[in-house]
Amino acid sequence: MRSKAKQAAVLAGLAVVVACGGGGYSPTSPSGGSSNTPGTPTTPAANEVIATTSNTFSPSTLTVAKGTTVTFTFQGTQHNVNFANVAGAPSNIGNTANAGVQRLFATAGTFGYDCSLHSGMTGKVVVN
Numbered sequence: 557m558r559s560k561a562k563q564a565a566v567l568a569g570l571a572v573v574v575a576c577g578g579g580g581y582s583p584t585s586p587s588g589g590s591s592n593t594p595g596t597p598t599t600p601a602a603n604e605v606i607a608t609t610s611n612t613f614s615p616s617t618l619t620v621a622k623g624t625t626v627t628f629t630f631q632g633t634q635h636n637v638n639f640a641n642v643a644g645a646p647s648n649i650g651n652t653a654n655a656g657v658q659r660l661f662a663t664a665g666t667f668g669y670d671c672s673l674h675s676g677m678t679g680k681v682v683v684n
Contacts, residue, residue, distance in 0.1 A: 607629065618679070620681060620682070626681060630654065635671045661681055667681045
């Protein structure tokens with residue numbers, strides 16, 4: 557009888573843990589003006605490009621001063637950033653989701669990029 561009572565107590569404890577959420581994954585918003593919630597409108601912070609869950613870069617064109625660090629914020633969908641092969645372009649950003657990655661734009665010029673995972677997902681950074 558005691559073993560049945562212990563089993564019942566263990567099962568009741570597990571039920572409480574499951575009912576309370578049990579500590580699953582919950583993404584948080586990266587710093588800046590963006591949100592990881594799918595379908596939520598996104599407003600980029602200054603010097604931020606958001607790779608959205610709707611497979612767009614927002615804004616599609618960002619203009620910054622030479623020497624500016626730009627944060628590429630990746631929402632829930634996995635994206636990457638592949639810069640055109642031009643002098644002064646920063647290094648590419650591999651497949652990323654739910655994170656922000658920074659790149660320094662130290663050279664004046666126009667730096668186009670795309671996400672190779674999503675056809676037509678393109679953008680550019682214009683550096684003055």
